[in-house]
Each structure stands twice: as C-alpha cells, then as structure tokens.
Amino acid sequence: MSEDPPPIPTALRMQAHACRRLGSPLNGALLDRAAEDWLAGGPVKPLLAPWAHCGVRALFDAAASLRLIGAWHELALCGDDPAMAQAYAALDEAAIWTAARHAMVADRARMAAFMAHEPQTNEVRRAICLVGGFLEIAKVTGLPLRCFEIAASAGLNVSWDRYRYRMGEAAWGDPAASVSMDTDWQGPPPTAEIPIKVIERAACDRRPTDLTDPAQRRRLLAYVWADQPERLARIRAAIDVTLAQGVTVEAADAVDWTRARVAPVAGAATVLYHSVFWQYMPAQSQTALAQLIVDIGSSATRDAPFAWLRMEPDPQNMLEMQVRLTLWPTGTEQVLATVHPHGAMVNWTAT
Numbered sequence: 001m002s003e004d005p006p007p008i009p010t011a012l013r014m015q016a017h018a019c020r021r022l023g024s025p026l027n028g029a030l031l032d033r034a035a036e037d038w039l040a041g042g043p044v045k046p047l048l049a050p051w052a053h054c055g056v057r058a059l060f061d062a063a064a065s066l067r068l069i070g071a072w073h074e075l076a077l078c079g080d081d082p083a084m085a086q087a088y089a090a091l092d093e094a095a096i097w098t099a100a101r102h103a104m105v106a107d108r109a110r111m112a113a114f115m116a117h118e119p120q121t122n123e124v125r126r127a128i129c130l131v132g133g134f135l136e137i138a139k140v141t142g143l144p145l146r147c148f149e150i151a152a153s154a155g156l157n158v159s160w161d162r163y164r165y166r167m168g169e170a171a172w173g174d175p176a177a178s179v180s181m182d183t184d185w186q187g188p189p190p191t192a193e194i195p196i197k198v199i200e201r202a203a204c205d206r207r208p209t210d211l212t213d214p215a216q217r218r219r220l221l222a223y224v225w226a227d228q229p230e231r232l233a234r235i236r237a238a239i240d241v242t243l244a245q246g247v248t249v250e251a252a253d254a255v256d257w258t259r260a261r262v263a264p265v266a267g268a269a270t271v272l273y274h275s276v277f278w279q280y281m282p283a284q285s286q287t288a289l290a291q292l293i294v295d296i297g298s299s300a301t302r303d304a305p306f307a308w309l310r311m312e313p314d315p316q317n318m319l320e321m322q323v324r325l326t327l328w329p330t331g332t333e334q335v336l337a338t339v340h341p342h343g344a345m346v347n348w349t350a351t
C-alpha cells in the first residue's frame with residue numbers, strides 16, 4: 001500500500017504552483033527546491049519544524065510556505081547578507097537558492113524568528129477592485145463619503161482616493177498621483193466621471209503594521225514577491241503617501257471597533273469596507289460582525305445611507321474572489337465583480 005506524501009513538501013509544491021499561477025515563477029521554482037530540500041533532510045526541515053504536526057490545510061492557513069520565502073526575501077532587503085541581496089537584485093534563482101541554503105544554516109535563528117511572526121501583508125492594487133464600488137456608492141447616493149476600513153493592515157488602502165486608476169477605457173483619480181495602477185479590466189467600464197469627496201476616514205487592524213518602524217516596513221515588503229517589481233514599486237510609493245498623510249490604523253478587533261465607531265450620519269454615505277480578511281476571523285466573530293452590519297444597515301435612511309463594500313472569497317466557492325456591495329436603507333446586495341486576489345484582473349459584472 002502506498003503511503004500518503006508528507007504534508008509539508010505537498011504544501012510547498014502546491015504553493016509553488018499557486019505562485020506560478022499568480023505570476024511569480026521565481027517563487028514557484030524556489031518552493032519546488034524547498035520541497036526537495038525538506039525531503040532530503042536539508043535546512044528547510046528544521047525551519048518548518050514548528051508546523052511539522054500540521055496537515056496541508058493547516059499549513060496553508062498558517063501560510064507556512066509564504067513565511068519561508070518571506071524570510072529569505074527579508075534577509076535580502078535588510079542588506080546584512082550581501083550574497084542574498086545580490087542574488088535577489090539579479091533575480092537569479094540558482095544564486096538565491098545557494099545563498100538561501102547557506103543562510104538557513106548560518107542565520108537560522110533570525111529566519112525562525114521572522115517566520116514565527118504572523119505574516120503581514122497589505123496589497124495596494126486591491127484598491128482598484130474596490131474603487132468601482134466607491135464610485136457606485138457615490139453615484140447612487142449623490143453624497144460625500146465617510147470611509148471606515150477594517151483589517152487595514154498598514155493602512156495603505158485608507159488613501160484609496162489619493163491614487164490614480166486606469167480601468168479599461170475609464171480612469172479615475174488625480175493624474176499626477178504618485179501611486180497609480182491599472183489592471184486587466186474585463187466587462188463594461190464603471191461610471192468614472194464622478195467626483196468623490198471623502199469627508200472622514202478611519203481604520204483599524206488587530207495588529208496594525210507600524211510604517212515608522214523600519215523592521216515592520218521591511219516585513220511588509222518581504223511578503224511582496226521579488227520578481228514582481230511593479231508591485232514592489234507600488235507598495236513603496238503607497239507607504240510614502242500613507243506616511244505623508246499621517247494615516248493612523250487603530251489597534252482593535254474589527255467587531256468591537258465597528259460597534260464603537262460606525263453609524264450612519266445624515267448628509268454623507270457611511271462606508272464600511274474590507275479586503276481579504278473575513279477568513280481570518282473565527283466563525284463566532286464572523287456571525288457577530290455580519291449581524292452588527294445588518295443592525296447598522298437597519299438604522300440607515302435615504303439621507304444617511306450605509307454601504308458595506310468588500311473584496312472577499314465567494315462564500316460558495318472559496319477559490320473565487322468577489323467584490324460585493326450591500327447598500328442600505330434598501331439592503332440591496334449585488335456582486336460587482338470577480339477579481340484576481342492581487343487586483344491584476346477585474347471582471348466587472350455589475351449592471
């Protein structure tokens with residue numbers, strides 16, 4: 001009888017496949033090497049030892065493979081390991097593997113400490129998935145917006161209205177903005193000739209990334225794949241905007257914060273928004289937050305509307321990412337788009 005393959009190399013190979021599919025052949029190749037290394041008892045094995053008891057699903061939930069490639073990239077970004085830095089700068093996969101294999105022995109404690117920390121990501125191009133929703137809210141309500149982001153990480157998408165977007169034939173935002181993005185826009189363009197005024201903005205995260213701390217900033221960059229330079233350039237520019245604007249992300253649980261901070265106000269559309277966060281809440285919190293949102297919605301009026309805009313996996317198919325909008329007082333819900341998890345594609349389906 002053949003034995004099941006061990007979960008860790010299986011998870012590494014699956015993540016390798018996902019990286020290739022999401023446009024990072026470099027990490028695809030590196031993670032395949034890591035799987036081989038684990039099977040051969042190389043230095044990957046002790047680094048992944050904290051997850052040795054996990055099945056494949058738990059390894060994915062813990063993002064163990066991403067922690068590993070994040071730890072290598074972080075070492076390159078910090079500059080303490082010139083061989084690693086040079087190999088990453090050249091995007092030379094063989095040289096990165098050689099340097100990483102050496103560093104996993106020589107710098108094991110540092111890498112293990114990096115990997116013990118929960119991954120922290122903030123994807124700027126998710127804003128292009130959400131912006132059509134903000135436009136829709138402004139169009140339908142005709143009101144300025146009060147924007148509340150939960151699970152905002154470093155707060156890079158708190159300033160979504162300060163960025164420039166190209167969405168197929170349409171564009172929105174300041175043409176001179178230092179952060180700009182486009183996407184493979186499919187379907188009709190959104191109505192983009194709408195000036196939007198954000199009159200209030202606030203954000204929370206359970207564990208906000210403090211951008212004034214170089215180590216935390218580097219952690220955020222380390223989780224951006226090195227062979228996607230455009231993503232790295234965009235996040236660096238968004239960090240500058242976020243710091244310059246003095247954006248603050250309050251350290252709070254999404255349910256508590258929403259209860260304390262979010263309520264409709266006359267003369268503005270109040271928007272609660274989030275991206276790629278729902279799955280990180282325990283089921284009990286998901287139920288509590290969903291109920292709280294409905295309760296907030298029930299206090300909305302035509303003069304004080306409330307919108308819930310989110311980019312999250314389709315509840316019926318976790319592999320498909322959707323943008324949904326629910327707008328009160330009517331409570332009308334629509335799927336606006338299906339999207340790539342990093343915003344590389346937006347298939348706009350709203351009528």
Ligand SMILES: C[S@@+](CC[C@H](N)C(=O)[O-])C[C@H]1O[C@@H](n2cnc3c(N)ncnc32)[C@H](O)[C@@H]1O
Nearest residue numbers: 121122123151153205206207253254275277280
């Ligand atoms: C995958 S990151 C996404 C960050 C950001 N929304 C984005 O799309 O780039 C998930 C975020 O959810 C936050 N988070 C998880 N559970 C939370 C909770 N109960 N309350 C507040 N934030 C939470 C994490 O700290 C993390 O910053």
